[in-house]
Amino acid sequence: MTSEPHPWLHLRFSGAEPLYEQIKTRIREAILRGDLSEGEAVPTFRKLAADLRVSLITVKRAYDDLSAEGVLQGQTGRGTYVAPGALDRCRKMQSDLAEEFLELAVLAAKRAGMTNKEIRERVMEMLKNSGTSSP
Secondary structure (H helix, E strand, O other), rough: OOOOOOOOOOOOOOOOOOHHHHHOOOOOOOOOOOOEEEEOOOOHHHHHHHHHHHOOHHHHHHHHHHHHOOOOEOOOOOOOEEEEOOHHHHHHHHHHHHHHHHHHHHHHHHHHHOOHHHHHHHHHHHHHHHOOOOO
16 A cells, blocks of 8 residues: 555656646546546545645646546536546547557658558567557
């Protein structure tokens, strides 16, 4: 058992990524991993800000953005919860991001002179080495 109040939420204070973006990313990742479930309460702005030692405005911005994305849902007087359908929305966002990265990778490979066959073989090798059990 960990003594951390939110073991799924680790921030890098020295990185280039803004803290509110890190909070958003970690919450989405926690939903994708099943650490946070639809309908589950997330910490209040004040509690999370205090626990992470960040500004209340930082947490509010992250929660507001996630609410606008349909990932979180505020209930006046009751708190903030993982929204219904959040898992599907997070999966879609992750899939869209992966597709963007793949498009950039293929473009870079083409610019490097790789053939479609070489790219396909390299991708298949990466999938084999990734340890996933998907076909």
